[in-house]
Amino acid sequence: MAQITLDEILTILKEHHLLVDSQLGDLSLNFKQIAYNSKLVSGKCLFFCKGNFKPDYLLAAQSQGALAYVSEKQYDNVVIPGIIVTNIQKSMSLLSAAFFGYPQNGLPTIAFTGTKGKTTSAYFTKSILDRTYGKKVALFSTINTVVGTGANDVVKSSLTTPESLDLFTNMNSAVKNGMSHLVMEVSSQAYKKNRVYGLHYDVGVFLNISPDHIGRNEHPTFADYLHCKEQLLVNANICLLNADGTHIKDIYYAAKATTQPENIYIYGRTAVVSELGIPVDFQYTSLEDSLTNNKIQLTANTDHAKRLGIDGQYEVGIPGDYNEGNAVAAAITSALMNASVDDIRNGLAHTTVPGRMEIYRSKSHGTMYVDYAHNYGSLHSVLNFLKSQAPKGKITVITGSTGDKGIDRREGLGKAINEFADQAYLTADDPATEDPKVIAAKIADHIDKKKVAVSYIADRKTAITKAVTESQPGDVVLVAGKGHDAFQKINGQNVPYEGDAAIVANLVKGL
Numbered sequence: 001m002a003q004i005t006l007d008e009i010l011t012i013l014k015e016h017h018l019l020v021d022s023q024l025g026d027l028s029l030n031f032k033q034i035a036y037n038s039k040l041v042s043g044k045c046l047f048f049c050k051g052n053f054k055p056d057y058l059l060a061a062q063s064q065g066a067l068a069y070v071s072e073k074q075y076d077n078v079v080i081p082g083i084i085v086t087n088i089q090k091s092m093s094l095l096s097a098a099f100f101g102y103p104q105n106g107l108p109t110i111a112f113t114g115t116k117g118k119t120t121s122a123y124f125t126k127s128i129l130d131r132t133y134g135k136k137v138a139l140f141s142t143i144n145t146v147v148g149t150g151a152n153d154v155v156k157s158s159l160t161t162p163e164s165l166d167l168f169t170n171m172n173s174a175v176k177n178g179m180s181h182l183v184m185e186v187s188s189q190a191y192k193k194n195r196v197y198g199l200h201y202d203v204g205v206f207l208n209i210s211p212d213h214i215g216r217n218e219h220p221t222f223a224d225y226l227h228c229k230e231q232l233l234v235n236a237n238i239c240l241l242n243a244d245g246t247h248i249k250d251i252y253y254a255a256k257a258t259t260q261p262e263n264i265y266i267y268g269r270t271a272v273v274s275e276l277g278i279p280v281d282f283q284y285t286s287l288e289d290s291l292t293n294n295k296i297q298l299t300a301n302t303d304h305a306k307r308l309g310i311d312g313q314y315e316v317g318i319p320g321d322y323n324e325g326n327a328v329a330a331a332i333t334s335a336l337m338n339a340s341v342d343d344i345r346n347g348l349a350h351t352t353v354p355g356r357m358e359i360y361r362s363k364s365h366g367t368m369y370v371d372y373a374h375n376y377g378s379l380h381s382v383l384n385f386l387k388s389q390a391p392k393g394k395i396t397v398i399t400g401s402t403g404d405k406g407i408d409r410r411e412g413l414g415k416a417i418n419e420f421a422d423q424a425y426l427t428a429d430d431p432a433t434e435d436p437k438v439i440a441a442k443i444a445d446h447i448d449k450k451k452v453a454v455s456y457i458a459d460r461k462t463a464i465t466k467a468v469t470e471s472q473p474g475d476v477v478l479v480a481g482k483g484h485d486a487f488q489k490i491n492g493q494n495v496p497y498e499g500d501a502a503i504v505a506n507l508v509k510g511l
């Protein structure tokens with residue numbers, strides 16, 4: 001049973017130079033529960049005070065049975081003793097891992113980071129490894145959290161990378177449920193907020209980086225964003241890097257600082273990483289690239305890459321040329337986890353990811369795509385691909401941009417629409433406390449209206465319906481940004497929303 005003594009807590013905190021003061025005396029005191037939300041406290045609990053915390057929460061935790069609290073400051077409104085630390089997030093992560101007996105030791109873990117492609121690559125990898133390990137692969141992704149094989153072991157995720165205490169709770173469940181591996185996404189925020197502090201991965205994959213998540217509540221600068229993402233490599237035994245992205249020099253040096261070159265693998269479309277003057281370990285080329293799928297040739301160039309024995313041709317079941325790179329990352333990662341070539345082949349050919357390049361065909365209208373693209377990098381990639389595949393069709397984009405975060409996305413979405421679309425219906429996408437019409441106007445500021453017809457339709461479903469029903473054979477309609485999200489975030493509330501995919505699926509039935 002999970003538990004932790006005061007002795008162990010203080011030792012860990014001292015070792016990591018986190019302990020300021022402890023008001024507890026009895027070192028054998030044993031905590032049977034840990035929590036950071038007062039609503040979840042039951043008996044013999046160690047309670048963490050973190051984030052936008054109010055003293056009343058601690059009072060509530062005390063009345064529910066908390067024995068002590070960990071905090072960066074002392075609270076005088078309670079009688080239970082405090083353990084005062086310099087960093088609550090780091091402390092919570094280390095103590096959560098210890099409380100559950102370090103579940104990561106029983107669960108080989110593959111972690112993906114990158115501005116784009118984390119979810120897709122994680123799904124490709126799970127699809128392959130599930131074939132090798134009898135569907136026993138746990139998954140912590142933006143979409144779902146999978147900790148076992150039963151229906152109740154799959155839940156919708158609320159964050160890309162969970163809060164540390166939840167992360168180790170889920171890892172512990174996965175181990176208890178007999179899962180063989182964990183595939184997880186690690187966001188830059190996870191490092192910024194120390195949600196994965198102290199966690200080491202068997203394989204860490206760096207997919208790409210482009211400006212995103214910079215602004216209030218996220219990263220102050222691009223350098224900070226890059227630094228946070230690179231922490232994944234510092235904490236991985238084997239590093240896998242994409243040579244085709246930007247900042248490869250920084251990324252490679254970050255990997256090399258803590259990992260032997262023998263355990264670093266680089267993949268890319270060209271034979272040499274020009275910025276570094278070294279060969280890629282794996283080179284891939286596109287053999288086919290259509291609106292429905294891709295075919296790639298994968299070739300190992302270096303000795304340690306050749307040892308994995310995965311040279312060959314692979315079909316990739318999700319369209320979009322950028323998904324070829326995601327598939328290659330998953331193939332190499334899975335080979336490192338001993339997947340066979342057959343499992344890689346079948347896994348890549350038969351993966352679907354909810355809300356990522358989902359295709360809906362109509363009989364007498366255009367072809368509709370529902371995709372999660374919501375910044376410049378992703379919308380550019382998707383539209384570039386769709387335009388190359390349907391050069392004569394009219395391309396209509398329905399999108400909005402989130403309120404209260406990712407402000408720079410508005411310019412990026414406008415630019416990508418301007419480059420490739422013929423028409424845009426701007427609408428709401430999680431406006432939070434902002435006016436979606438004002439957000440749409442910011443996107444529209446970066447679109448040349450002489451080139452692209454732009455209008456604002458407040459209701460997202462109305463905008464989608466108009467675009468889909470107006471489309472003609474050969475046209476492409478891209479509904480971008482929300483995928484299967486079943487809510488719109490408005491003024492702190494999750495307001496129920498049918499979801500882009502459900503709306504489009506229903507519409508095409510009658511067309």
Ligand SMILES: CC(=O)N[C@H]1[C@@H](OP(=O)(O)OP(=O)(O)OC[C@H]2O[C@@H](n3ccc(=O)[nH]c3=O)[C@H](O)[C@@H]2O)O[C@H](CO)[C@@H](O)[C@@H]1O[C@H](C)C(=O)N[C@@H](C)C(=O)N[C@H](CCC(=O)O)C(=O)O
Pocket residue numbers: 036037038039049050051052053054057158159160161162163187188189190193213217218
């Ligand atoms: C800025 C930030 O990182 N905030 C995160 C943080 O919030 P917080 O610590 O301030 O917690 P809070 O929810 O404000 O509440 C304060 C504390 O009071 C406690 N409480 C609250 C009410 C009560 O009655 N009793 C009580 O004890 C809460 O449990 C909490 O511990 O911890 C919360 C979970 O415990 C997160 O939900 C929340 O993420 C915010 C909402 C969020 O969405 N962040 C985004 C930017 C994010 O992290 N995104 C990345 C993906 C980015 C990417 O795509 O790359 C992600 O990993 O998801």
Ligand SMILES: Nc1ncnc2c1ncn2[C@@H]1O[C@H](COP(=O)(O)OP(=O)(O)OP(=O)(O)O)[C@@H](O)[C@H]1O
Pocket residue numbers: 114115116117118119120121142160185207208322323325326355356357371372373374377378379381382
């Ligand atoms: N390697 C890639 N390069 C550029 N764009 C990509 C790549 N992979 C996916 N995309 C685009 O980004 C969107 C999101 O993909 P995915 O969910 O796999 O990425 P993510 O890193 O998990 O994203 P997010 O951080 O937004 O959750 C896709 O729907 C697609 O439009």
